[in-house]
Amino acid sequence: MEELFAKPEIRKPENIVYKKTNLMIDRPLSYCPGCGHGTTHRMLMEVIEEMGIQENTIGVSPVGCSVLAYDFLDIDMLGAAHGRAPALASAIKRLWPNRFVFTYQGDGDLAAIGTAETIHACNRGENITIIFINNGIYGMTGGQMAPTTLEGMRTATSPYGRDIATMGYPLKITELIAHLPGVNYVTRQAVHTPNHVRKTKKAIRKAFEIQKEKKGLSFIEVVSNCNSGWKLTPVQANKWMEENMFPFYPLGDMKIDGKLV
Amino acid sequence: MGELKLMKGNEAIAEAAIRAGCDGYFGYPITPQSEVMEYLMAQKPFERTGMVVLQAESEVASINMVYGGAGTGKKVMTSSSSPGISLMQEGISYMAGAELPALIVNAVRGGPGLGTIQPSQADYFQAVKGGGHGDYKLIVLAPASVQEMCDHVKLGFDLAFKYRTPVMILSDGAIGQMMEKVVFFDQIPRRTDEELMKECPWAAVGKPKNREHIRITSLDLDPAGQERVNLKLQAKYKTIEENEILYEEIQCKDAEYLFVAFGLSARICQKATDLARAKGIKVGLFRPITLFPFPIQQIAATGNRMKGVLVVEMNAGQMIEDVKLSMGSKVKIEHFGRFGGIIPSPDEVVNALEQKIIGG
Amino acid sequence: MGKFQGDIVINTERCKGCEVCVAACPFSVIAMSKDVNGKGYHFAIKVNDECTGCTNCGTVCPDGVITVYRAKVTTE
Numbered sequence: 001m002e003e004l005f006a007k008p009e010i011r012k013p014e015n016i017v018y019k020k021t022n023l024m025i026d027r028p029l030s031y032c033p034g035c036g037h038g039t040t041h042r043m044l045m046e047v048i049e050e051m052g053i054q055e056n057t058i059g060v061s062p063v064g065c066s067v068l069a070y071d072f073l074d075i076d077m078l079g080a081a082h083g084r085a086p087a088l089a090s091a092i093k094r095l096w097p098n099r100f101v102f103t104y105q106g107d108g109d110l111a112a113i114g115t116a117e118t119i120h121a122c123n124r125g126e127n128i129t130i131i132f133i134n135n136g137i138y139g140m141t142g143g144q145m146a147p148t149t150l151e152g153m154r155t156a157t158s159p160y161g162r163d164i165a166t167m168g169y170p171l172k173i174t175e176l177i178a179h180l181p182g183v184n185y186v187t188r189q190a191v192h193t194p195n196h197v198r199k200t201k202k203a204i205r206k207a208f209e210i211q212k213e214k215k216g217l218s219f220i221e222v223v224s225n226c227n228s229g230w231k232l233t234p235v236q237a238n239k240w241m242e243e244n245m246f247p248f249y250p251l252g253d254m255k256i257d258g259k260l261v
Numbered sequence: 262m263g264e265l266k267l268m269k270g271n272e273a274i275a276e277a278a279i280r281a282g283c284d285g286y287f288g289y290p291i292t293p294q295s296e297v298m299e300y301l302m303a304q305k306p307f308e309r310t311g312m313v314v315l316q317a318e319s320e321v322a323s324i325n326m327v328y329g330g331a332g333t334g335k336k337v338m339t340s341s342s343s344p345g346i347s348l349m350q351e352g353i354s355y356m357a358g359a360e361l362p363a364l365i366v367n368a369v370r371g372g373p374g375l376g377t378i379q380p381s382q383a384d385y386f387q388a389v390k391g392g393g394h395g396d397y398k399l400i401v402l403a404p405a406s407v408q409e410m411c412d413h414v415k416l417g418f419d420l421a422f423k424y425r426t427p428v429m430i431l432s433d434g435a436i437g438q439m440m441e442k443v444v445f446f447d448q449i450p451r452r453t454d455e456e457l458m459k460e461c462p463w464a465a466v467g468k469p470k471n472r473e474h475i476r477i478t479s480l481d482l483d484p485a486g487q488e489r490v491n492l493k494l495q496a497k498y499k500t501i502e503e504n505e506i507l508y509e510e511i512q513c514k515d516a517e518y519l520f521v522a523f524g525l526s527a528r529i530c531q532k533a534t535d536l537a538r539a540k541g542i543k544v545g546l547f548r549p550i551t552l553f554p555f556p557i558q559q560i561a562a563t564g565n566r567m568k569g570v571l572v573v574e575m576n577a578g579q580m581i582e583d584v585k586l587s588m589g590s591k592v593k594i595e596h597f598g599r600f601g602g603i604i605p606s607p608d609e610v611v612n613a614l615e616q617k618i619i620g621g
Numbered sequence: 622m623g624k625f626q627g628d629i630v631i632n633t634e635r636c637k638g639c640e641v642c643v644a645a646c647p648f649s650v651i652a653m654s655k656d657v658n659g660k661g662y663h664f665a666i667k668v669n670d671e672c673t674g675c676t677n678c679g680t681v682c683p684d685g686v687i688t689v690y691r692a693k694v695t696t697e
Contacts, residue, residue, distance in 0.1 A: 024685055
């Protein structure tokens with residue numbers, strides 16, 4: 001198809017200022033349109049590329065939407081059982097102390113079935129990085145209630161809205177983790193606007209630098225959308241996220257250099 | 262030449278692990294096998310050989326730590342007892358699916374449920390038929406002495422890496438707790454990272470520029486792909502059955518009757534054999550050492566020469582199913598078992614032979 | 622006197638039509654095509670000459686389908 005408004009004089013290799021990193025494998029992502037997983041994957045890979053640590057990085061993927069993360073990230077990876085990624089990562093880091101080790105987990109994986117593994121890896125101060133995508137829903141299985149589902153939020157298993165009396169409270173696991181002494185750095189970010197994406201990348205870079213300096217565990221929550229699960233368009237979902245998720249899950253650093261902010 | 266020591270079975274497991282060049286032990290305390298981790302912590306293998314020893318928050322975490330370590334090619338293990346092994350089935354199934362080498366020790370105690378802390382063999386089915394979900398097998402070694410506890414650690418690691426499969430040592434509370442002489446093999450150095458990468462090109466150790474990235478997983482959403490995974494596993498189990506069967510025959514040559522027993526029950530049957538022979542009953546003992554692969558042909562050949570076979574187990578009758586499948590229906594096969602943590606006496610076993618087989 | 626001019630190349634076959642880039646562009650350079658790609662998505666297209674190469678669209682695109690160019694152009 002003929003492309004209008006192309007500028008051949010600008011469109012030269014030496015003028016490239018942004019391009020998907022080659023550490024993202026060149027295949028279509030399995031995520032829904034507008035999903036924050038793809039963006040977070042790319043930021044993670046940009047950090048690994050910029051630090052030149054592809055050869056020294058071992059990742060652990062979860063069960064959930066990002067179960068296939070190892071098909072997209074051009075690094076060695078292990079697929080964990082549901083919730084167990086921090087256990088795998090703890091062992092890997094202890095057996096390979098000079099490798100960069102991270103887990104990539106969703107809210108069901110990290111804050112429900114894997115709560116014990118998460119809390120204890122954090123509490124031991126494992127020198128790893130945990131990247132936690134919180135979209136308040138089980139995306140992969142079709143939009144069921146997650147530990148982080150907001151009060152009143154409708155999901156496939158809370159069709160009339162999350163009722164606190166019968167279904168319990170949404171879990172602010174990141175706040176809990178920030179209080180554990182083994183954890184060095186805790187932050188909550190987002191990836192729905194360019195500025196948020198850039199901040200998330202900086203947070204990931206900081207986390208990997210902390211790992212390099214063997215200063216303890218770093219924990220990055222990314223509040224993200226699940227437009228399929230929320231039954232909104234991607235742009236509507238991002239707006240809904242700003243209006244509903246961010247007040248309950250406020251963005252920003254919670255702990256820096258082992259000190260609560 | 263090896264080193265002679267007097268030691269508990271569980272301690273022998275731990276000492277053998279250090280000497281076998283084990284890279285990491287991940288466990289959670291449970292009676293009757295807590296001595297494994299206690300011994301390791303006291304011995305400071307992290308200073309002796311650089312081995313990692315970590316007390317996890319649960320058996321679920323332990324086995325998944327083993328999964329993580331195994332996926333990076335490290336020589337890793339865990340130990341537990343029945344209720345803990347039940348919790349580990351998830352991770353064991355994942356490791357079987359992802360074809361990872363690991364060593365798992367089960368000091369079996371009486372069940373079901375929390376059961377008892379006394380010895381039992383009631384986890385035979387769980388160990389040899391897979392245990393977790395999916396079509397898979399573990400190589401299962403059944404030590405009958407503290408010496409074999411030691412030897413099976415080295416053998417177990419060798420088999421685990423030879424076939425890229427989890428291996429289980431099916432011990433029990435008694436063999437774990439009893440003290441015997443044991444001759445240890447000399448220290449085998451832990452592999453360097455370079456040696457590991459050469460031996461385990463499949464391991465996720467970090468991706469160099471010149472190779473494809475490695476994905477350790479048991480997931481294949483394409484049914485045709487998952488069937489191929491299963492066919493490959495089944496082919497591997499067939500090779501294991503063809504090559505790795507271990508068993509022992511005691512006083513079988515002139516025997517008219519046969520005990521079939523593994524582990525602690527075999528120890529009891531050995532004494533029962535002597536008692537019965539003193540009474541003029543010509544009985545022998547067939548002891549499978551590998552429970553998978555099961556010595557099918559060997560039991561059939563020996564068992565079918567007999568007038569009758571008594572399968573003695575500390576359970577309600579589990580291995581007897583495999584003995585019957587091996588032998589067919591030509592010869593009478595009966596079961597004698599005590600369970601819930603009761604260890605049968607040799608006299609009871611002779612009695613059972615007389616009543617169920619000879620007089621029955 | 623010089624000013625920056627930019628351009629973008631969109632891998633339209635990989636675009637999933639989420640429109641996040643449309644919202645992120647400060648100069649309304651991007652809109653959705655009426656046509657659909659092989660996967661059935663209305664893909665993003667460039668609709669004017671205002672691009673400055675700010676990289677917002679490329680940064681925010683979940684599927685990483687946008688390459689951004691930027692160069693200083695001297696004007697008389």
